[in-house]
Amino acid sequence: MALFAVIGLGSFGATVALELTSLKHDVIGIDTEKKYVERLSDQISHAVIADATDEHVLEELNIKNCDAVVVAIGEDIEASILCVLHLKNLGVDRILVKAKSKSHHMILTHLGITKIIHPEEDMGIRVAQSLSYPMVRRYMALNNERYIVKIEVGQHLNGIEFRQIMDHSDGVKTLLLQRGSHVIYDVALGTLLQEHDILIVEGPVEILRKLATRFAFK
Structure with missing residues (x-):
């Protein structure tokens, strides 16, 4: 059993958190939106209303002890990048990030993130392949x-x-x-x-x- 954190509990982040939970892992789900946190509060190990762009908050949540962190922040590219910077400052080794655009992807690459996820693009490829x-x-x-x-x-x-x-x-x-x-x-x-x-x-x-x-x- 491993410990993972998922930051951003929209559709993609919630799916990741629930799937990891079904695989018997401990999951810390983090979002600034109360409704998203409450939706998962009874389904994952820990669901927290918190601002992941605040390094002190991440430190208090002991994020550095996680085996990996998934940054699934959606529309706010600046928040995503700030979160990634804080995670790297805290010494988190495995960071997976959802990218919204090519420019977002490029910035993440420059930050040293090697696992960048494009959910919509990946799903589009899968649909096309299945057809x-x-x-x-x-x-x-x-x-x-x-x-x-x-x-x-x-x-x-x-x-x-x-x-x-x-x-x-x-x-x-x-x-x-x-x-x-x-x-x-x-x-x-x-x-x-x-x-x-x-x-x-x-x-x-x-x-x-x-x-x-x-x-x-x-």
Whole structure:
């Protein structure tokens, strides 16, 4: 169990705080708006009405003892930057920040923040991906070039040898195949695919995009 702080309890911040709580972590939720704090007061470890742009307030809350801090302040870029500066002054190592704009992102980069989040942009990408590749049920970026994707086998591929699908997919590694409750970790190229099989594969994003088109529902 870890201790996290989420500063800014709007839609994004509240979602992060609740998800961390569901994962059995302790969460300190901070916001200047009473209504946001009260909304989460019974659902997370600690919900506090406080001004995170005041370094003394953050110090009193022992924020420096947190394993990581998520700055999810929305519209007020100045408040976000002030908060980040105070967190760095207090010696917080892991700071994740929600960025509102490209200029906000650039300033955060100059402040040494390496984990910058664009919730709306990220969601837009996910929606576009789901529309373009409906057979891809879930994906996770390992970095800008490599992804892990979960792909469902459609009826049109029922009985097709796995090798036919993986042809010319150099660099793609098959992590597992799930068939009902049965999981196969070493998938032989001669394996005959069945409708509703689930494949988890990892590789370069460009190769995965080409591979995904072979799984496209007909």
